Amino acid sequence: LYNILKDNKIDILHTHSSKTGVLGRVIGTFAKVPRVIHTSHGYPFNNYQKLVIYGCYFFIERFAGMFCDKMVTVNSEDADFANKKLKIPKNKVAYIPNGATPLEVEPNxxxxxxxxxxxxxxxxxxxxxxxxxxxxxxxxxxxxxxxxxxxxxxxxxxxxxxxxxxxxxxxxxxxxxxxxxxxxxxxxxxxxxxxxxxxxxxxxxxxxxxxxxxxxxxxxxxxxxxxxxxxxxxxxxxxxxxxxxxxxxxxxxxxxxxxxxxxxxxxxxxxxxxxxxxxxxxxxxxxxxxxxx
The missing domain is CATH 3.40.50.2000 (Glycogen Phosphorylase B;)
Incomplete structure (x- = not known):
């Protein structure tokens, strides 16, 4: 990935999901990609995990948050969490919800x-x-x-x-x-x-x-x-x-x-x-x- 980013002179790297999101953000930064964006479709940690697993994922996500220019969340509560808990500055957090296409013919x-x-x-x-x-x-x-x-x-x-x-x-x-x-x-x-x-x-x-x-x-x-x-x-x-x-x-x-x-x-x-x-x-x-x- 590092070589691809360097060889193709990528201007914006936009990552999604958990594992690729962490790796992409870190590698993109070291490859000196001008702008790195990550969209979180829900954090990899949740209240149904064991505390040690939750803690590991939390700190990995907090670490990865240091390596992007913009953190996009799909719901407003995650945007607030990114700023207050993951310590990502407000100006680096964006809330962009998912979208859907309504039927052309309205259902009866x-x-x-x-x-x-x-x-x-x-x-x-x-x-x-x-x-x-x-x-x-x-x-x-x-x-x-x-x-x-x-x-x-x-x-x-x-x-x-x-x-x-x-x-x-x-x-x-x-x-x-x-x-x-x-x-x-x-x-x-x-x-x-x-x-x-x-x-x-x-x-x-x-x-x-x-x-x-x-x-x-x-x-x-x-x-x-x-x-x-x-x-x-x-x-x-x-x-x-x-x-x-x-x-x-x-x-x-x-x-x-x-x-x-x-x-x-x-x-x-x-x-x-x-x-x-x-x-x-x-x-x-x-x-x-x-x-x-």
Missing amino acids: RDSLASKSEITIGSMSRFWQQKNMIKSVEAAIEACKVDSRLKFVFVGDGEDLSICQKMVNDSNLQAKISFPGWSSDRDRWLKSFDVFILFSLWEGLPLGILEAMAHGLPIIASDIKGNRELVNSANGYLVSPNDIDGLKNILIKLFDNKADLISKGKESLKKVRDEYSMNKFNKNYKNLYRELTK
Whole structure:
């Protein structure tokens, strides 16, 4: 990487992710790249790690922060953390949220009013971060209370077999399905009436943004990133450890379809007003111009 940067006389090095972000920032500085930018899509440390692991990642990130001209975060809480905890000066921190492209033809979510069943869907990897086991547990409990609910959990991962067994043991295969991994996000998002993401930690989840761009109301865990996108106007927030709280939201959905329609429209409006790809691209263009003056 050092030789590539030197030989090609790179003007701006922009890094992403954790390992490559650390290596790229340090090597870029020693290769005397004029400007080095790093975008953090969520820090590599979180409250679910052992303290020693958290501490190691924290100090590595703090060290790497010394080797960039601009630290970009995708949510405002991480921007504040970068300044106050990682000790990166405010003038070197930029907040640029992710973006999404709304559908060209606005979905007819008003049709939800006449449906006899509500489909709550998710597209996610089945692993610790996404908290899928608790999502499925809440779905099982909700289906026992209201048979008008249907759940579709799209994705795969190490926790998928556990979730499938939970549903099989509850004899709810007709109400809770696992289609597996799919790259056809549009197809699935168009088939959902509500989108759910019950993660333990996030940066700024593209899954929620894409669901909002499809005009869906959102149920999400009350964590940083999620709460930047979701509020009472376009969805529901609940603690990622509160399965009963999630179940109570789910069992009230069918009898509040008018509210869901309103929340879905607000989701679409929020993407258009605040999180469009045009705005995302403009923010990065302005950042590059600022650094190359």
